[in-house]
Amino acid sequence: MDAISILACGGTLDKDYDPLRGELVFSQSHLPTLLAQANHTLPLSVNAVMLKDSLMMDDTDRESIYQACLADHSEQIVITHGTDTMPETAIYIADRLANLPHKTLVLTGAMRPFQLGQSDASFNLGAALMAAQLLPAGVYLVMNGQVFLARQVQKDRARGVFVPKRSA
Amino acid sequence: MDAISILACGGTLDKDYDPLRGELVFSQSHLPTLLAQANHTLPLSVNAVMLKDSLMMDDTDRESIYQACLADHSEQIVITHGTDTMPETAIYIADRLANLPHKTLVLTGAMRPFQLGQSDASFNLGAALMAAQLLPAGVYLVMNGQVFLARQVQKDRARGVFVPKRSA
């Protein structure tokens, strides 16, 4: 079995509560704890590309994520990412997919931080890792139990879920 | 999108601690709580077929589970089940697959009860629901982030994980 790569790029999934500041912050990726609980046997490598709120990401960040995908030898890559601009990053990578032949790239994240309990993070990561193994090469977004193509999804901010993109 | 069905059949996933007896018992399925946390948008129906330790299951129970699959109109069915005899039930259904045309059936479960926290249940259910949507008709077992064919998997009890079946 070939190795699967997880590229941690921050987002709500990886935030935690800072009791001194009374707000949510990034300190480290909590994916190793999540994956240990998951009791998985996948040949996984986990690398932190950045720990960033996706509202704060610009194309320089998206280029960094794309370069991390380029440099990664795995053909199955899961990218954990903030939900607010997840579709933008998906499209940024999809626009350069010709340079990423044979790679299945799946973006996922969470609406509630893993460290806060009662989170959707483990469910989403289980779904994303399965999708990365079963889907053909391409760029996908996996959230809410569903799989979307990179260019055909948008976030419904009022409901906090992803839905098919309305055509212009 | 067609509906997906979850058939709850018990197992560790659905056990909880009974403080009066000091042991793990079944009271009700906790899948509704798990699915609410998962923030999913799938057209799901959840039905409890039985809440049973899979070590206590016999072919009468397996026939009940198979009959529930037969009666279910969904083409994508996830069966939550105890891990100890999950492969036996998978084979029981696979032996009758000719009567279940067009159906993708995925068995999953957990090594630690959902209600006890730090559980693999949400990760496994996320993976199983994704596999049910992406795999062709057939009977599968999804655990530890991996997908196995019904006849090609066994539990490694010493490690608490599923592995490819050794050929006889």
Added chain:
Amino acid sequence: MDAISILACGGTLDKDYDPLRGELVFSQSHLPTLLAQANHTLPLSVNAVMLKDSLMMDDTDRESIYQACLADHSEQIVITHGTDTMPETAIYIADRLANLPHKTLVLTGAMRPFQLGQSDASFNLGAALMAAQLLPAGVYLVMNGQVFLARQVQKDRARGVFVPKRSA
């Protein structure tokens, strides 16, 4: 046994994460859930006076809390409150203690919300309810496993704990 009263006044203890806004907010008091987990047998009444960040409280709020203490028939009162101005409210009530004869008033709270897991809320509330039963009439602050007199405590914001007040 006489009844004990809990007056919920907000603070970190009662905040929860709002996935749509991505921040911590008040929706309802989570004390009933905390108390159910605690498996207590005390004759408790729980009343929400306000759900407010204590940095946002002014003397109008402190007067409301004091009036709620005056109106309460219990002689043992626990007040859950934000940590940032907990000493100020304690002193506000202590200044009016002559109007609250025979009452033992204990302020407590949490540095991490109960709803986020891994919280100090249950430990603090257990300590505060015990202190309210054992201490003589007066105004106290119970945090970090310790009991302080109202006028002799301050928050060490850098460490996130309460310490004896330095004399001027």
Added chain:
Amino acid sequence: MDAISILACGGTLDKDYDPLRGELVFSQSHLPTLLAQANHTLPLSVNAVMLKDSLMMDDTDRESIYQACLADHSEQIVITHGTDTMPETAIYIADRLANLPHKTLVLTGAMRPFQLGQSDASFNLGAALMAAQLLPAGVYLVMNGQVFLARQVQKDRARGVFVPKRSA
């Protein structure tokens, strides 16, 4: 401030779920994790005397616990213990109280293991540590938010709570 001692003697509080055996077992004391969450500032020492189900304890075990109390230099001692025979151990120590002058000894425990989440352990330990600081020398049992004298308490097994002992 004098040091407070916690003597860990097992019981439900310190059990955890073993996924390989599918049952609750002792591996190590989880009090350090509980106390870290509690954010306490007490001068505490924690020592594991034994990790045992209190239904399995006999007078040899009670003698070991009593000897640990004798050897302990703290005047405030909290003993974590299984609930089923907590009153028996409390009386065993109370019978030898003349040898433990100036010591306040408080037994506590939990009905649901700390490691399983939604536990009463933190609430009970917060209450017990406060009671140890405020009560005069003697042997007490702190559970369900209440304090009982060693000889005046019994467990109501049907309800899973402690109640005053019925006189003979």
